[in-house]
């Protein structure tokens with residue numbers, strides 16, 4: 558992969574503008590230990606572009622790290638290299654926790670290539686693969702099992718209600734293996750009026766519906782990542798009462814595909830910011846954009862890619878990391894504070910937008 562040279566050293570929330578058109582592979586220099594100590598005390602989140610899969614890296618001020626999903630297999634280490642670039646920018650020499658939401662290849666597929674480049678302390682998942690497709694999902698799970706069997710990383714099977722043993726932020730599991738929270742999170746539990754009008758859809762029997770979803774809090778800042786959790790499972794989380802409450806940042810489920818993001822969920826969450834980890838032709842469905850356009854409280858939709866399908870419904874260009882026809886792999890980067898304020902930087906432009914504490 559080729560990247561603008563300035564990106565290798567781009568400061569996290571720098572407003573500097575990268576020169577474009579300069580292509581160079583970032584040096585794989587050893588991470589500086591000093592980088593792991595964030596002088597600002599900020600939680601940093603890297604929404605890594607894996608072209609319609611997921612790879613989201615959370616790093617606490619103390620340098621504790623959680624990666625949610627690993628992107629795709631193959632592609633000459635493209636996704637592992639992109640994750641590694643974020644990890645090195647954060648000063649990591651190891652990823653403490655890797656959470657696999659489910660066993661589709663755009664989530665678990667990148668595990669072997671990642672492990673070949675950086676050690677992982679602990680893998681977290683929902684347990685056995687439930688999608689016996691005789692194909693790519695079973696294969697992806699089998700390869701992942703081989704990696705676990707090598708014994709170099711610990712392994713946790715998590716279920717709804719569990720609080721993961723990650724220091725510096727609170728990570729609560731809200732869905733997993735088809736089950737969802739049976740109680741409301743602190744401060745949540747109000748009736749959700751949107752349930753009355755939100756369409757009811759049949760059960761989804763794929764691994765998507767098994768996604769391990771998490772709520773992450775850092776002081777007053779609240780983020781939600783449900784992986785590819787499907788429309789039918791969303792209802793169990795927010796109907797008739799909203800067990801999740803409101804969030805500051807929503808990772809739009811399933812890359813913005815229309816099988817997720819029911820109005821019942823989107824209304825309940827009242828997210829200030831939504832980040833869609835779509836590819837140009839994967840996820841980013843028109844109906845999801847329509848739902849988000851009516852989302853109460855939404856200040857900004859950010860996208861990792863412009864969606865070819867969405868046309869004029871795409872968010873403003875300044876909030877899109879990768880325009881149509883490009884594969885530079887620019888990330889979106891969030892820096893959050895315990896008071897609930899945060900900023901998001903578009904790596905392509907170097908420009909950040911700030912969100913004040915509520």
Ligand SMILES: [Zn+2]
Pocket residue numbers: 609610611661663664785811812
């Ligand atoms: Zn996916």
